[in-house]
Amino acid sequence: MNIPLLFVSPAICSILFFFIKEEKRNLIFNLSLLFSLIPFLLSFYFLKIFLFNPLTKITLFTCSINGLKFAFLIESFSFILIFLNNLLFPLSIYFSKDDILFRIKEFNIWMLFSQSALNLLFLSDSLLPFFIFWEFSIIPFYFLIGIWGGERKKIANYKFVFYTLLSGAFLLTGIIGVLTGFFDEKSKIGFLLFSLAFAIKIPLFPFHTWLPDAHTEAPTAGSVILAGILLKMGTWGFYKFLLKLFPVAFLFYKNLIIFLSIFSIFYGALMSFAQEDLKRLIAYSSVSHMGFVIFGLCMEKISGIQGAFFQMFNHGIVTGALFILVGILYKRTHTRKLSDFGGISKIVPRFSFYFVLFSLATIALPGTSNFVGEFLVIFSGFFTKILYGVILSFAPFFAALYALKAVKRTLWGELKNKNLLTLPDLDLKEKVILISLTFFVILLGLFPHPFLYLTYR
Amino acid sequence: MKELISYYLPEIILGLAIVINAIYIISDKKSFYYLFILVSYFFLVFSDFKVKSDSFIYLLDIATFFILYNFYLNENRGNFVDINFFIFSHLLSLHLILKTDSFIIFFISLELLSFVFYVLIGLESKKFRDISPVIRYFVIGTISSILLLFSIILIFTRTGSLSFEALIIFERSDPVFSIALFLFIFSLGFKILFIPFQFFMPDVFERVRMPYLLLISLTPKAGVLIFLYKIKSYLPEIVFPVSVFAIISILFSNLAGIYENKVKRILAYSTISHSGFMFMIVLLPEPYSKNVLFYYLLIYFLMKGGIFFTLSPFIKKNEDIEITNLRGIYFTDKIVAISSLIFILSLLSFPPTAGFFAKFYLIYALFKSDFNLQGFFLIILTVISAGYYIKFLNSFFLEPGVRREGIKDIFLKIFILILSLFVLGGGILWKFFV
Known part of the structure; x- marks a missing residue:
C-alpha cells in the first residue's frame, strides 16, 4: 500500500509546480525537497520489513495486457538501489538550492520526474516496464545537461542521448525477442544484445566514451544522479534480467565479460590518473568502480553478488560526495582545473577533511564502506580463480594513483593562486549533505552486517 | 439498385456535397457555408456508420477533418471555399479506392486524387520559382499514371477481367506477369513517397504552406497503404x-x-x-x-x-x-x-x-x-x-x-x-x- 508513494509523491509535486510562480524560489526548493524526502522516509519502513526477513517480496501490481506482462514488486536487492536513489535525490536537490540560478521550476520538475521514473525502474519486475523507464530516464537528463550544463554541454548531450538511445535499441530488440519466444536461454544473440545495451550504460571499457563528457558537463546535481543512479540501471539490469534470462549463453561469454570488467578497472583508473579536470577525473573513476561491480556479479558466488551490491551502494555515495565537493569548489572558484588549485587545505580545513575522507574511501581504505565491498569482490575472485584475485588485489593501488593525485594537487603543496586566499569554507547546508553521506560510509565500513544480511541468499 | 445505393451512400453524400460546394463557388453569397460543411460532415460519418463501412474509412474521415481545420485556421476565408471543393473530392477518391474491387475504378480514383494535389499545390504559386517543383511533380506523376495504366492493361489482356481477384488466376511463370508487377510497383512508388522515386518531394514540401503539407502527409499515403493491404492477398x-x-x-x-x-x-x-x-x-x-x-x-x-x-x-x-x-x-x-x-x-x-x-x-x-x-x-x-x-x-x-x-x-x-x-x-x- 505504501509502495505507490515512492513514485507518486515526487510526481505529484512536479505537477504542483505548474501552478507556482517562478519567483518563489525558496518555496519551490523547499517543496521539492519535502516531496523527494517522503520516499526516503518511506524507505526506512521497507528497511524494517527486509531486515526482519530479507526474502520478502512485496508485489505492487501485476497485470497482463495482450500477453505482455507488467509487474512491479520490491525485494531486498531492488530495495538497496531504491534506498540509494531516494537518498541521493533530496541531497542533490538540497545542494542545488544555490547552485542552480535560473529556470528553477523546470529544474525541480525534471529532478522529481526522474526520481519517480527511477524508482519505477527499480521496482519493475518484467521487461516491458523496465524498458519504458529505461528510455524515459533520458528525457530529464537531456534537459538537465542541455539547460544547466557547462560549456561543452551540446556535444555532451548529443553523446549521452545517442549512446543511451542506441543501448535502448539493443535492449528493445532483445526484449521483443524474449517476449516473442525467439530468444531462449541458450541464445547467444539475445545475450549479446542485452549485454551490449547494459555495457553501454554501465559503462564497460569500449563503450564508455559518453560518460566522461556527460558527467563533466552536467550540473553538480545531474552528475551526482548520473553517477549514483543511472549507471546502476545497467548493473541492475545485468543482475536482474541478463543473468536470469540467459544462464547458458552467459557461461559461453563469461570470460569475455570478466576480461572486459578487469580491463575497465585498470583502464578507468589509469585514464582517471591522466586527467587534469577534477570532475573528469572522478568521472573516469566511475568506469573503474563499475568494473568491480560487473566482476562481482560474474563470479556467481554469494560473496561476489554481495560485494557487487555493496559496491553499487558505495559508489553512489562516495562518487556522489566527490562530485558535490567538486561542485562546492567550482561554485566558488569557477574552475575545475587541477593546476588552478593547490595548498588550499589551510584555508578550507573542513572541506579538506571531507575531500580526503572520500578520496580515501575511493581507494577502499579499511574502515570505509568501499573496503568491505571491494574485499568481498576480490574474495570471490580468489575463490573462482586465484589469478583473478591476484590481479584484482592491485586495483586499490591504481585507485590510489588518481585519488592521491587529486588530493595532492588540490589540497597540499604551496598556495600558488592568490585568489584562493579568500575561499570560504563549508556552509551549513554543505555540511549537512556531507555529514549525512559520511555517516553511511563510516557506518557501513565498520558495521556492514545489515547490508550483508539483506543480500544474503 | 437499392443495394447499390445503400452501399455507396457515403460516396453519394460526398458527391452531393461537392456539387453544392461548386454552387457556393459560383455564387457570390457564402451564407451558412460553415454550417453546410458541418452538416455534410455529419451526414458523411453517419452514413459510413449506417452502411458499416470499413473501419479505415473512419480514420480517413478523421484525418480529413484535421486537414480541413488546419486549412480553416491558416487560409484566408475566401480561399477556403475553393479549397474545400478539392478536399471533398480527395475524400471521395479515397472512399472509392477503399471500396472498389476493380482496377479501373481504382485507377480513376487515384487520378482524381493526384489531380487534387496538382491543383492544390499549384493553386497559390505566383512566381515561376514556386511552380517549378509542382510541374516536376505533375510530369513525373503523369508518367507514373501511364505506367500504372499500362500494367492494368497487361493484367486485363492476360486475365480478361479488371477485378482484383483476377490476379489470382494470372499465370505466374508468364513473363508478362513480371513486367506488370514491375510497372505496378514502380508507378505506385511515385504515388506513395518511396525514396528512390520521390527524391523531389522535399523540394515540393519546401514550397507549399503548412496546411497543404499536412494534406500531403496524412491521407493519400494512408489510402494507398490500405489499398496495398487489401490487394496483398491477391498479389x-x-x-x-x-x-x-x-x-x-x-x-x-x-x-x-x-x-x-x-x-x-x-x-x-x-x-x-x-x-x-x-x-x-x-x-x-x-x-x-x-x-x-x-x-x-x-x-x-x-x-x-x-x-x-x-x-x-x-x-x-x-x-x-x-x-x-x-x-x-x-x-x-x-x-x-x-x-x-x-x-x-x-x-x-x-x-x-x-x-x-x-x-x-x-x-x-x-x-x-x-x-x-x-x-x-x-x-x-x-x-x-x-x-x-x-x-x-x-x-x-x-x-x-x-x-x-x-x-x-x-x-x-x-x-x-x-x-x-x-x-x-x-x-x-x-x-x-x-
Missing part, C-alpha cells in the same frame, strides 16, 4: 519489394534528415520515414496486419496532426524557415511547447507515448512472424531519426528565445492540448486494437 509477390523499398526509404530519409536545418524539409523526411514504417506492416500476416495498421495509422494521424497544428501558426509563408528561427518557443507559449515535446517524443517513438507503442507493436508482430532482421533494422533506424527530431527540442527548449507571439486562438490551444493528451496516453488505447 503476395508485392510484399517483398514493398518492404525493401520501405527500409530503403526509412534509411535514406533518416540519414538525409540529419543534415537538414529547415523545418518543412525535416517534416518531409519524417513523413517519408514514417510511411516506410507503415509499409512494413504489409509484410505481416493476418490478424496482426489489420490491427497494427489501424493502430499505427490512428496514432500517426494524431501525432502528425498535432505537430502541424503546433507549428503552423509560426510558419505562415510559403518559404521554408530555419529551425533556429523557432528557438525559445518554450518561453513564449508553455502549453504549445509541452505539447510539441509530447508530439516530437511520440514521432521519435519514445516511451511512454503512443508512438512508441505503435512501433513496438509493429516490431513485436514482425518478430512473431519471423521477420527478425527487418525488426532489428527498424529499431536501429529509429535511433538515427533522433538526429533530426532532437533539433526541434534543442531549439524549442535549450536555446534562448526571441520575442514572438504565441498562439492566441483559445480553441486551437484546447485542441492541441487534447491531441497531446491522446498521444501521451494513447498507449492505453493499444489494448483495444489487439
Whole structure:
C-alpha cells in the first residue's frame, strides 16, 4: 500500500509546480525537497520489513495486457538501489538550492520526474516496464545537461542521448525477442544484445566514451544522479534480467565479460590518473568502480553478488560526495582545473577533511564502506580463480594513483593562486549533505552486517 | 439498385456535397457555408456508420477533418471555399479506392486524387520559382499514371477481367506477369513517397504552406497503404519489394534528415520515414496486419496532426524557415511547447507515448512472424531519426528565445492540448486494437 508513494509523491509535486510562480524560489526548493524526502522516509519502513526477513517480496501490481506482462514488486536487492536513489535525490536537490540560478521550476520538475521514473525502474519486475523507464530516464537528463550544463554541454548531450538511445535499441530488440519466444536461454544473440545495451550504460571499457563528457558537463546535481543512479540501471539490469534470462549463453561469454570488467578497472583508473579536470577525473573513476561491480556479479558466488551490491551502494555515495565537493569548489572558484588549485587545505580545513575522507574511501581504505565491498569482490575472485584475485588485489593501488593525485594537487603543496586566499569554507547546508553521506560510509565500513544480511541468499 | 445505393451512400453524400460546394463557388453569397460543411460532415460519418463501412474509412474521415481545420485556421476565408471543393473530392477518391474491387475504378480514383494535389499545390504559386517543383511533380506523376495504366492493361489482356481477384488466376511463370508487377510497383512508388522515386518531394514540401503539407502527409499515403493491404492477398509477390523499398526509404530519409536545418524539409523526411514504417506492416500476416495498421495509422494521424497544428501558426509563408528561427518557443507559449515535446517524443517513438507503442507493436508482430532482421533494422533506424527530431527540442527548449507571439486562438490551444493528451496516453488505447 505504501509502495505507490515512492513514485507518486515526487510526481505529484512536479505537477504542483505548474501552478507556482517562478519567483518563489525558496518555496519551490523547499517543496521539492519535502516531496523527494517522503520516499526516503518511506524507505526506512521497507528497511524494517527486509531486515526482519530479507526474502520478502512485496508485489505492487501485476497485470497482463495482450500477453505482455507488467509487474512491479520490491525485494531486498531492488530495495538497496531504491534506498540509494531516494537518498541521493533530496541531497542533490538540497545542494542545488544555490547552485542552480535560473529556470528553477523546470529544474525541480525534471529532478522529481526522474526520481519517480527511477524508482519505477527499480521496482519493475518484467521487461516491458523496465524498458519504458529505461528510455524515459533520458528525457530529464537531456534537459538537465542541455539547460544547466557547462560549456561543452551540446556535444555532451548529443553523446549521452545517442549512446543511451542506441543501448535502448539493443535492449528493445532483445526484449521483443524474449517476449516473442525467439530468444531462449541458450541464445547467444539475445545475450549479446542485452549485454551490449547494459555495457553501454554501465559503462564497460569500449563503450564508455559518453560518460566522461556527460558527467563533466552536467550540473553538480545531474552528475551526482548520473553517477549514483543511472549507471546502476545497467548493473541492475545485468543482475536482474541478463543473468536470469540467459544462464547458458552467459557461461559461453563469461570470460569475455570478466576480461572486459578487469580491463575497465585498470583502464578507468589509469585514464582517471591522466586527467587534469577534477570532475573528469572522478568521472573516469566511475568506469573503474563499475568494473568491480560487473566482476562481482560474474563470479556467481554469494560473496561476489554481495560485494557487487555493496559496491553499487558505495559508489553512489562516495562518487556522489566527490562530485558535490567538486561542485562546492567550482561554485566558488569557477574552475575545475587541477593546476588552478593547490595548498588550499589551510584555508578550507573542513572541506579538506571531507575531500580526503572520500578520496580515501575511493581507494577502499579499511574502515570505509568501499573496503568491505571491494574485499568481498576480490574474495570471490580468489575463490573462482586465484589469478583473478591476484590481479584484482592491485586495483586499490591504481585507485590510489588518481585519488592521491587529486588530493595532492588540490589540497597540499604551496598556495600558488592568490585568489584562493579568500575561499570560504563549508556552509551549513554543505555540511549537512556531507555529514549525512559520511555517516553511511563510516557506518557501513565498520558495521556492514545489515547490508550483508539483506543480500544474503 | 437499392443495394447499390445503400452501399455507396457515403460516396453519394460526398458527391452531393461537392456539387453544392461548386454552387457556393459560383455564387457570390457564402451564407451558412460553415454550417453546410458541418452538416455534410455529419451526414458523411453517419452514413459510413449506417452502411458499416470499413473501419479505415473512419480514420480517413478523421484525418480529413484535421486537414480541413488546419486549412480553416491558416487560409484566408475566401480561399477556403475553393479549397474545400478539392478536399471533398480527395475524400471521395479515397472512399472509392477503399471500396472498389476493380482496377479501373481504382485507377480513376487515384487520378482524381493526384489531380487534387496538382491543383492544390499549384493553386497559390505566383512566381515561376514556386511552380517549378509542382510541374516536376505533375510530369513525373503523369508518367507514373501511364505506367500504372499500362500494367492494368497487361493484367486485363492476360486475365480478361479488371477485378482484383483476377490476379489470382494470372499465370505466374508468364513473363508478362513480371513486367506488370514491375510497372505496378514502380508507378505506385511515385504515388506513395518511396525514396528512390520521390527524391523531389522535399523540394515540393519546401514550397507549399503548412496546411497543404499536412494534406500531403496524412491521407493519400494512408489510402494507398490500405489499398496495398487489401490487394496483398491477391498479389503476395508485392510484399517483398514493398518492404525493401520501405527500409530503403526509412534509411535514406533518416540519414538525409540529419543534415537538414529547415523545418518543412525535416517534416518531409519524417513523413517519408514514417510511411516506410507503415509499409512494413504489409509484410505481416493476418490478424496482426489489420490491427497494427489501424493502430499505427490512428496514432500517426494524431501525432502528425498535432505537430502541424503546433507549428503552423509560426510558419505562415510559403518559404521554408530555419529551425533556429523557432528557438525559445518554450518561453513564449508553455502549453504549445509541452505539447510539441509530447508530439516530437511520440514521432521519435519514445516511451511512454503512443508512438512508441505503435512501433513496438509493429516490431513485436514482425518478430512473431519471423521477420527478425527487418525488426532489428527498424529499431536501429529509429535511433538515427533522433538526429533530426532532437533539433526541434534543442531549439524549442535549450536555446534562448526571441520575442514572438504565441498562439492566441483559445480553441486551437484546447485542441492541441487534447491531441497531446491522446498521444501521451494513447498507449492505453493499444489494448483495444489487439
